[in-house]
Amino acid sequence: MNRLLNTVRPYAWGSTTALPELLGTLPTGEPQAELWMGAHPGAPSHIDRGAGPVALDAVIDADPAAELGEAAVKRFGPRLPFLLKVLAAGAPLSVQVHPDLAQARAGFADEEARGIPLDAPHRNYKDANHKPEMIVALSPFDGLCGFRRPTEAAGLLDALGVGALAPYADILRAHPEDRALREVLAAVLSADPEAMAETVYAATEAAARLAATPDTPYAADYAAYAKAAHSFPGDRGVIAAMLLNYVRLQPGEALYLGAGVPHAYLDGLGVEIMANSDNVLRCGLTPKHIDVPELLRIVRFEAGDPGVLRPEATSGGEELYAAPIDEFRLSRYVLAAGSGPRTLDQDTPQILLCTSGEAHLRPAGADESGAADLTLARGESAYIPAGERTQLSGDGTVFRATVAA
Numbered sequence: 344m345n346r347l348l349n350t351v352r353p354y355a356w357g358s359t360t361a362l363p364e365l366l367g368t369l370p371t372g373e374p375q376a377e378l379w380m381g382a383h384p385g386a387p388s389h390i391d392r393g394a395g396p397v398a399l400d401a402v403i404d405a406d407p408a409a410e411l412g413e414a415a416v417k418r419f420g421p422r423l424p425f426l427l428k429v430l431a432a433g434a435p436l437s438v439q440v441h442p443d444l445a446q447a448r449a450g451f452a453d454e455e456a457r458g459i460p461l462d463a464p465h466r467n468y469k470d471a472n473h474k475p476e477m478i479v480a481l482s483p484f485d486g487l488c489g490f491r492r493p494t495e496a497a498g499l500l501d502a503l504g505v506g507a508l509a510p511y512a513d514i515l516r517a518h519p520e521d522r523a524l525r526e527v528l529a530a531v532l533s534a535d536p537e538a539m540a541e542t543v544y545a546a547t548e549a550a551a552r553l554a555a556t557p558d559t560p561y562a563a564d565y566a567a568y569a570k571a572a573h574s575f576p577g578d579r580g581v582i583a584a585m586l587l588n589y590v591r592l593q594p595g596e597a598l599y600l601g602a603g604v605p606h607a608y609l610d611g612l613g614v615e616i617m618a619n620s621d622n623v624l625r626c627g628l629t630p631k632h633i634d635v636p637e638l639l640r641i642v643r644f645e646a647g648d649p650g651v652l653r654p655e656a657t658s659g660g661e662e663l664y665a666a667p668i669d670e671f672r673l674s675r676y677v678l679a680a681g682s683g684p685r686t687l688d689q690d691t692p693q694i695l696l697c698t699s700g701e702a703h704l705r706p707a708g709a710d711e712s713g714a715a716d717l718t719l720a721r722g723e724s725a726y727i728p729a730g731e732r733t734q735l736s737g738d739g740t741v742f743r744a745t746v747a748a
Contacts, residue, residue, distance in 0.1 A: 344704055344717055344733055345390035347399070347694070347724045352377040352386060356574075358433030361482070361612045365429065365698070366722040378429040380694050380724050380744075382422065383619055390726055399423070399726060412690045412729030415746050418669070425671035427694050427744045428615040429722075430478065435571045436608045437629035438487065438580050438587070441474040442641050443602035447622050450637070465632045469621040475668045476617035477599045477652075479675075479742070480592035481698055484611030485567055487587040488649035489604050493523040496586050499561055503549040507542040508582070521644040524586065528642070531582045532626065532635045540577035547572035547581065564589040567609055571628055580627015588649045597652040599666045603643030614696065614742050618670040659685050661743070669747040678702065680738035687735055691746035693727040695719065700739015707732035 351362060357376025363369060366378075379386045382400035389396035400422070403410045407421035415424065442450060450468040459466050478484070491499070497515035500508045511527045518526065531539070547569055553559045554566035567589045572581045587605055592598065592613075600606050605626055624638045625631055654662035654675060660682075663674045676685060678700065686707050687693065695702065697719035704717040704725060717725055719741070727733055735741065 344706070344725050344727045344731060345392060346717060346719075347380055347726050348389040348391075348396055349378050349380050349724065350386040350388070351375050352379060356432060356434040356436055358431040358612070361431035361433070362429065365431075365481075365612065367720070374433060376431060377615075378722075380427040380696060381425065381619070383426045385621070388724075388726070410728045411692050415691045415729065419746070422619060423692060424619055424746055425744060426617055426619050427696065427724075427742075428617075429481075429612070429696070429698075430608065430615045431612050432608045432610050434574045435610075435628050437623075437631065438584055438605055438607040438626040439623050440603055440605050440626065440638065440642050441476070441600070441620070442468070442622055442624070444473040446602070446641060447471055447473050447620065450622075465634070467622070467624055467634055467637055472618060472620035472622065473602055474618050474620035474622050475599070475601050475666070475670070476615060477597055477664060477666055477671075477673055478592075478608065479597040479614045479664060479673070480594050480611060481614060482594060482612040484592040484613050485609040486590055486592065486598060486611075487567075487584055487605075487607045487609065488590055488598050488600065489588050489606070490524050490586055490644065490646040491588055492646045493518075493520055496527075499564070499585060502553060502560070503546050505542060505545045505549060507538075508546065511582075520646055524644040524646065525639065525642075528583060528586065528626070528644075529635065529639055531579055532633065532638070534579065536579070539579045539582070543572065543577050543579060543581045546585075547576070561589075563591065571607075571609060575628045578628055580629065583627045590649045590651065592651065595654065597654075597664050598649060599652060599664075601667070603641055605642060614673075614698065616671045616673045616744050618668070661685070672745050672747045674743045676735060676741045676743065678735070678737045678739055678741065682736070684734040684736040687727070687733045687743070689727075689745055690730050691748070692729050693733075693743060693745045694724055695727065695735070696724040696742045696744070697721055697737075698740045698742060700737060702735060702737040702739055702741045705734050707734050
């Protein structure tokens, strides 16, 4: 096992205080958005096995079977198939969707064949992998996830009293669910930018007013949309966001975002895990490129409940966040002082992240009277290669990321 040395990504939407508080560091005054733990080449973690810090992707490249296990290499290739993050949103992220595996492979091959540079601003597919993801709240966490029922979205738009939105509400009531959602999203994203900006400003004022009015239905939802509009004034994505379910996660609750599900994170601190990909198609709340035809091809126009997840107790004190994906498996341990150690025995690689208190790691079978081999404080993490049996104890909360068996 090895302590991870991790990189903080300073994206503009990041909180200036949440990650410093978790890590016990002083705020710099600049946004600190994501703490990356893993072997993604964009910002790999580093480990030190006695010869100084080495990037984790380089360690894995040197001996994939030893680090990842033969089964994981055979199934996912010679790279760590997941990326673990702590995400600290102080402003909304873009409304976005991710492709499924077949779409990612086809889209990447097409853009490669057309010679579009990987760093081109209009490039959609940065790799040939899909990007299912999960977010677990560490603080109250606001987000948007999946489409509302069309009739519900129509009522929400009607209540704003903005005449330019009436045709959208009519479409949402007049057609079958998938057609209604597709037509309205396409119309919003294809509308004249100046005219749409005027509509967004009017809708924003109305949403803020409704959010402040006692007993208003969907007051919290209107408040979330108004806050998003404050960060992106006049952005057509504000209207697109109103088609989506607003959800507030309490600490310990989670969302799973599969392929084609539109979503956005608005505010809060959470643990995020995803397949090792960077493929994003944006719908709004962003100055970046929006490829409307490709977006409409990828989005799944299915309405329903956002599906808040809660951890399920398994054996040995582990609490699992179940997800229909094999590239990652996320669970947590809530440790109590004086309780016996948990043995983590896994033939795939693991990353452990301490989010509260303190965790102690030692090789299984080590002298019980000896000091812990590795102690993780709040915000610290460790990498465990495949097949290495480790005992976990302490007093705090530890998240465990690995590959599904």
